[in-house]
Amino acid sequence: MIELNAVSVEKSGAPILNDISLSFGQGGITALIGPNGAGKSTLLHAIAGLVAPTCGTVRVEGLDMARARPPERARHVALLAQDERVTARLTVRDLVGFGRWSHHHGRPRDADRRMVRDALDIFDLNPLAERRLDALSGGQRQRAFVAMAWAQETPWLLLDEPLSALDPRHARDIMDRLHALTRPGPAQRSVVIVLHDLGVAARYADRIVALKDGRLVTSGPRVLAMTGGMLSDLFGTGLALERIKGRDVVVPV
Amino acid sequence: MRLWTLALVALALLVGASCLVGVADLFGGDLDTQMVLMVSRLPRTFAALLAGAGLALAGVVVQMSVQNRLVEPGLVGTPESAMLGLLVVTLLAPGAALMVKMSVAAVAAMTGTLGFLWLARHVPRRDPVLLPLVGLIYGGIIGAAVLWMAWTADLVQYLGVWQSGEFSGVLRGRYELLWIVAVVAGLLWLAADRITMLGLGEDAARSLGLDYRQALLVGLVLVAVTVSVVVVSVGSIPFVGLVVPNVVSRWRGDNLRRNLPVVAWLGGCLVLACDILGRLIRYPYEIPAGTVFAVLGAGLFLWLLHAAPRRAHG
Structure with a gap:
């Protein structure tokens, strides 16, 4: 809550x-x-x-x-802020590991290591685990950061x-x-x-x-x-919601 | 494992060379070899290793704290602030114990570095070169104040000693303060994860549960103490804190828990190597290690800039 x-x-x-x-x-x-x-x-x-x-x-x-x-x-709460300007050249595994820091303060236990493994599995990061952040594409890097936040449990x-x-x-x-x-x-x-x-x-x-x-x-x-009316008021420009192929889609009007 | 062996061998070779190279001939027969070693050569060797390791470690901490790879303590006004503290204490209490002078210098270095951090918050982050430039000007202003004070008080020759790192004056009984660097290195190793997290940026570090201000303050205290000890005992050596962390980061990434020993090792070895070179280039005269390193460091730094200008900030 x-x-x-x-x-x-x-x-x-x-x-x-x-x-x-x-x-x-x-x-x-x-x-x-x-x-x-x-x-x-x-x-x-x-x-x-x-x-x-x-x-x-x-x-x-x-x-x-x-x-x-x-x-x-x-x-x-785990927050992933916008535009991570990262100076640290960490591997993906190390970065995800830092997600566990508030749990172990530098002394990882088995549960922490398991959580890092799970995070790498869930976000399909195993092939990238030993790569450094500055060698990743934007999409891969974002996935690594989300995995880190997830590992914070x-x-x-x-x-x-x-x-x-x-x-x-x-x-x-x-x-x-x-x-x-x-x-x-x-x-x-x-x-x-x-x-x-x-x-x-x-x-x-x-x-x-x-x-x-x-x-x-x-x-x-x-x-x-x-609703279209709420969105139009919110953004100060005409917007409407339409159903296309069973999904709601926002279109300008 | 093999890496450690290589590192130890390199260190041993340098220490051996440092003990053998010098004006006094150890095997000439008319000198007490043991005394030359114990009073002069070994202290000098330790001093170079400790100063190099300390400055390199201080460089890592500063780079992580402001998230910029192009700065080091010498580029953010830390040594100038330490000198200001030293000058003030020399003027007010000329007879104060070395430890007192060192403490005053450390407090001044701390204050000066905090001032830079405050400035850094207002510098736009887009261009990584801007921050070192600001630091250069900031350090220059403090340096000018120091020079003016020294000039009016007729203490300019002290400044020369503090400014150019040089080991020829190191004798037993006159360098032991530098062992504080070893203590600082131990403390830094304990705080390694926290310092690494500083390099992830304030939002990320705080979100991960780090007490950001506390970590920053701990890092700064350790930097200020290290730089002050080095300035007081052998004089500041530029570029060590810039070049060594960059080389290590390229080579082994930035997980400081693993890398701090490598940074300390490389800093110590490079400075010792420069000291040995300085003893040999114009034998039997000496060139200060700081001067040799400045030449070497400038070359390495240009190479680093050239190798990956895009990556300068990360």
Whole structure:
């Protein structure tokens, strides 16, 4: 359960998020949508506890994220920020291994090693495991980072525009993998993802949270909340939802 | 395993050469060989190894902290700040113990490096060359203040000693402070994962559960102490912290848990080799190891830039 209670965030005096109250339970993919500068990224960072709210509280599974100690925070939420500028030339295996750091603090146990192996299996990274990050393509690198976040073994995975540098094939590959992770099962995860591509949101999201100018516009199940009228208002341009081959597709009007 | 053997052999050869090379002829007969070794040659060898290892390690930490491979302590104002601290303490309390002077220098180095980090937050990240340039100017300004102070207080000759790394003056009883570097290296090894995570960037490191500020502060304290010890005891040597981590990173990646020993080894060996060269080039006169390394390092650095300009930041 993620609960935001009257959360506001200011950066150097300017309001970024304004009085956001919102809560949703585990399961499925939640898409954060909204125009540029709406505060989507800041909201994601606030949920992860990386940006402290100016007022209001953020709780994830009951834990107050602004006050939690870093390792505890990292066992509740894994955030994959946008545009990872990586100086460290790590192998994929080492990178994924760092996903376990909050569990072992430098002394990996069997469970940690097993989790890294599973992550490499699930994300098909075994052939790349000994390659360094700077020798990977953008799609491969993104997959390695998602695997690292997965290995953190948190109930919640937060991803800030993970598709921005990917071509359609790799974007679809990542989304299919995330979709599979969120299906019910013993290792089920919940995903909150910032998406720019409304088509992807319409296709994969179970829930929509729409932001504009730092305020919450709407939040709810995608089939109910995502309508042509809402999208048109949100982005200030004519948009409509149409059903093509049994799927909702966003088209300009 | 084979790598370790090779590393040890190289180290042993250099140490042996360093003990044999010098103006005093060990086998001439009219000298107490054991005394020359114990008082001069061995301390000098240890000093070069420790200073080289320390500066190389400090370079890794700075590069990871600001996520830029083109910086080193000498390019972010750390040695200049240490010299400022040394000057101030020399002026205010000329008779202070070496340990006191060193501590003041370390605090000053720390403050100066923090100042650079603060600056670095405001430098656009797109162009990796911008940050070293800013650091160069920042260090230059502090250096100018140091020179002015030294000039007015008639202490310029001290500056020369602190600025050019040089081992000919190393004798037993005058270099032992450098063993602090060995302690720092041990502490760094304990913090290796944290320093590696700094290199993943602030968001990623914090999301992984790292106390980012604490890790950064620990890294900086260790850098400041190392650089201050080296400046006080043998003088700063430019380029070591830049070249060595880059070579090691190319060769073996960046998992510091595995690489810190290699960085320390290569830094120590290169500086010792430069010291030996410096003793031989104009025999029986000496060229400071810092000067030899600057020439060698500049060449290596140009090669690194040429080899992969795209990858300069990652």
